[in-house]
Amino acid sequence: MENKIKEFKHLEKWQGTLANCIRCGYCFEHCPMFHHTGWESDAPRAKIITAFGLLEGEIEPSEAAADKMFSCFYCKRCEAACSSGVPLTEIFTDAKKDLVEMGLKGPGTTSITELYCARCLLCVGACPHEARFYDGKGIATDPAKCQACGICIEVCPAGAAKIENHFGTAKDDLIERASTFLTTHESSKAIIFACNWSYYPELQASVLPESETREKAYEILVNMCGGRLEAHLLMAPFLHNAWGVMAAVCPDGECQHDGNLRAKKIVESLHNTFKSIDINPERVRLVQIPAGDKTLFQAEIDTFMDKLNKMGPIR
C-alpha cells in the first residue's frame, strides 16, 4: 500500500517515535478501556499500532480505525507507565487531527450533544479543553480537542451532554455495578469511586475464585475523573444499604481536568444534606491520592472501613 505520510501531516512527526514503542504491552494494565472490554485492540498499544499502520498506509483510514483513535479518556496512565518514553496521548491527538481533516470523527469517547440541549452554554464554559462551542445551530464538540473527561456531562442540567461509548464509566453503569455488588455480597458495606489516577490496578485481567471474593466488604469502581462524580451517583449505593461511600480524586493542582475541585464541592454539599437528615456525614468521604500511591489509597480505604465498622449500618 502506498505511503500515506503526506495525508497525515500532524502524525508524520511521530514516525520515529512509533518505532521506539517496543510494543511490550506494559500499558495494558493502566487502561480502563482494556479493563472493561478485555480486547487488546482497545489497549493503548493498539492505538500506537493503528497510528503506525495509518501513517505507513498499511491500513485504510476507516471508521473502525478512527473509532480506536477517538476512544481515549486521556487519563495518561499509559504514558506515565511507558518506559520507552512514548508520548501516547500526544500521538493520539495528532492522529485525530488528521482523521478529522479526512472527515473521520469517531465517535469513540468524544462527547456529543442530544437534540434536546437547551443551549445554556454551561458546558462550553466548563470544558477545560475548549472543545465545546456554539456553531450557530447548537452546541458542537471539536473531536480532536475533546479529552472525554466528562465535565460537560456533569454540568449539563438537561442531561443532553453524553459520551455514548463510555466503556463502563457512565453513571448508570457505575450505579448498576454498585447495586450488583451490594445486593450479591452479604458482607458488602461500601463503594469506593476512584478516578483512574488515584486507583492502582490490582488484578489486571483475571478473575478470582468465588471463594476469594465472597467476603468482600467493598468494591472499587473507576469513574475516570472526580469531575464526573454526581450527587446522584454518590447517593445511589445507599439505596442498597451501603454503610458508606468513598470517592478518591487527585490532590489539588494535580487533576488535568480540575475535576477534583468539582468533586470536593459535591461531597461538601452531600455532607450538609446528611447533617440535615441526621446521618453522620462521615459516611461520605473524599480522599485525595497522589498519582499511583497505592499504599496511601489502601490506608485510606482501611481507615474508612474501620470508621464504618464503628458506625454500623444506617438505621
Add this chain to the structure above:
Amino acid sequence: MKKIDTTKLKNIVGGHNIKTDPADLYIYGSDSSVHHAMPWAIVRPETTLQVQKIMKYANDQIIPVVARGGGSGMCGQTVPIQGGIILDMKKMNRILEINLEDVYCRVEPGVVDDDLNLALKQYGVFYPPTPASSRIATIGGEIANNASGVRSVKYGATRDAVLGMKVVMANGDLVSLGAHTRVEASGYQLHKLLVGSEGTLGIVVEATLSFVPIPEFRCMGVANFDVLKDAGEAIGSIMASGATPSMLELMDSVAIKAVNKTMDLGLKEVAAVLIFEADGMVKEAVDYEINKMKKICEKHNGQDIHASYDPKERAKIFLGRKKLFPALSKYDDNLASTALADDMAVPYSKMAEMAGKIHEIAAKNNIIMTAYGHCGSGCMHTKILMDTKRKDQWDSAKKAITQVYDYVRSVGGTTSAEHGIGISKAESFKIEKSDSLNLSAGIKKAFDPNNILNPGKLAQAPEDWVTATNLRYSVNS
C-alpha cells in the same frame, strides 16, 4: 486466504467475541517482535467447550489457529504467518482453585502471571517463573514459551512448575495430561512436552501449577565492575561455588545507562554491574549466601559492593530490571530497541566470553548491542539498538545475529533460553537441532496431522527471518 464462516464462529462464541474488521486484524497481527502478518479473524472463547468447537471447525476446514495470550512474545510466536484464526485466550481468565493442602493451583490460560501472584500472596506463597513481562504475560503464553525470569536460577522455569494440564487437541478432542502430584514416573510426560511447544501441539485450556512459600528474608546486592569480563567470570565462579542465589543478573554499560535514564535508578555507570539476591526463611542462611557472593565478586575485582534487606531499595532495582527491555529504547532517541537474538544460553564458564563477544560483534557490524540477563541460570539477553529506517542496519543486524548464534552453538549453548523460537530464531534453531528435526516433525504430525496449530513456527519457520513476514518497522528501500 480461505473464507472463514464467521456465522458459525459467532454461533460458537457469540457475536461479541469475534472481530473481523481490518483495523482489529491489523492490531492482532503483531506482538512484541519485529514481525507482522494479518490474521483472518480474532475469536475469543470463554469456555473449553467453545475451544473444542472452534478447533473442530478449523480442523475440518484446514484453517490455521494461533493461540494468543498477552501478545508479549518477542520472536513472533503469535504472528499468524499463514493467516487463519487468532484464538485470543484472555477471556479464559479464571483462577479456578488455590489448594494449599496439596500445594497447587488450577488456572485457565488467560490468567495474568502477576494476577495469580497477587491471589497467592495472601497465603504466603508465590508462583516463581516470573518473566519480566509478568504484568501482561498470561499463564497460557508462559506455558507455550516455557517462560522464566530473574528467579529461575533458584526456582526453575515454567516447565518445572507445571504439574498437569487440560489440552484441546487439533481435532477438538479434550485430553488431561500430567496429574495433581509433584512426581509422575510413567509414560511420556506429555504435559512437559507441551511446555515450550509454542502453540504447535495443542491449546492449553487449564493448567495445574505448583507454588512455593514466599521467603521471610530477601537480601539484594549490587557489585560494580570496570571490566565486563570480570563480571562474567564472577557469575561463573558464583554458580560453580555451590552458592544458591535467588537472582543473579548482569547489566552492561548500555543497559545501565538506559535504566538510569528512564527510571533514575542511580546505578554507577561502570562497564557492568551484577545484581545478586539470596532468600530464605533463616536470616543467617541468607547472610551466608550473600557474603559468599560478595567475596566472589571482590575476588573478581567487583567494587563498591552493597547489599540490603530494605524492601524499598530492593523493589526499585527489581522494577528497574523488569522494565529494562522498554527502557532500552531511551538509550538514544534515534535508535529503537529491537527484540532480536535476545535470549541465548551458554555454559557458565563461557558467560564472560559471551558478554565480550556480543560487544565485539556489535562493533564489527556497526550497531549497538547490549549484554544483560539472568546469567545465574545461564541466560544471556541482548537487544539490537538501531535506526530501524535504514536497510543497511537490518543487513548489519542479520550478520551480527548469525555471528552471535554461531558462537553460542560452538560453545555448547542454545538459541533460546526463555523467549522461544517463533520466527526470528528459526534459522539458528534448525541448525542447532538438525539431527532431531525429523523426530520433532513426527511428533508434530502425531498431534496435528493437518498442521493447523500455529503453522510456520519453530522448525517450520522460513530460514530468513527478515523476509519471513512484513517487518513491523518502516524500512527505507
